[in-house]
Amino acid sequence: MSYHYLAKHRVEFFETDLAGIVHFANFYRFMEQAEHEFFRSMGLKIHATLPDGTVFGWPRVSATCSFKSPAYYEDEVEIRITILRLTRRSLTMTYEFQRDGVVLALGEMKTAFCVFSADGKLASSEMPDDYFEKLTRDSIA
Template sequence: MSCTFKTTRRVEFHETDMAGIVHFANFYKYMEQAEHEYFRSLGLTIVDKQADGSIIGWPRVSAQCSFESPAYYGDLLEIRLNIERIGVKSLTMEYDLWRGKTKIARGRMKTVCCQFTHGSPMQSIAIPEWMLLKFEASMDQAE
């Protein structure tokens, strides 16, 4: 599968332990940052305020990451995001994190499109057609 979106990120000192190795929890932040940049590249946002005052958002259903090689303070990481699956209400995204030719980690997150209305519980909804078209177009361009 072709890469849907790529971004880079420099490892900062506060993300590492005393040996200069990235703490595992930061990989989830890196994946989320790539997801937000991907949405912005499509003209979308993770928190989309609607005219009726409700908000469309994307809470996580699951997240996982496996590690292949350490990342260190100062490394420039390339994060490659692929849309694995577009469901009726969900997106499943895969992430590959690289330092040059060295694969650092592989992750996956599943998010669900939800509507948040003041005073009501969050409700999962079908991905709006205008969003769906943008996700599908980005996948077509990657192929």
């Protein structure tokens, strides 16, 4: 499967446990960091205000990660993002973590496009056309 975006992350000491191995929860942080970088590469944002004043975001619907091999302090980890599913209301992407060609972990995250009302409540909505078009263009490998 070809990937659509490649992010890199150098493992910091604070991301590891006492054995110098990346703590599992950090892989979820790495996914989110790579997701934000991917959006920025297209000129898009994860959380912003539309011209009409509507505030939107992409809350997580589900996130999973399975671990294959440990990552260590100072490793440079490649995170390969692939768009798995895209609808007008949701986006599911996979994340393949590698170090020197070795698969470290496989993740998947589903997000929903939502608008925030003045009282802070979320409501699922269709994403703006420019978001859908840029993500559609990127989902064709």
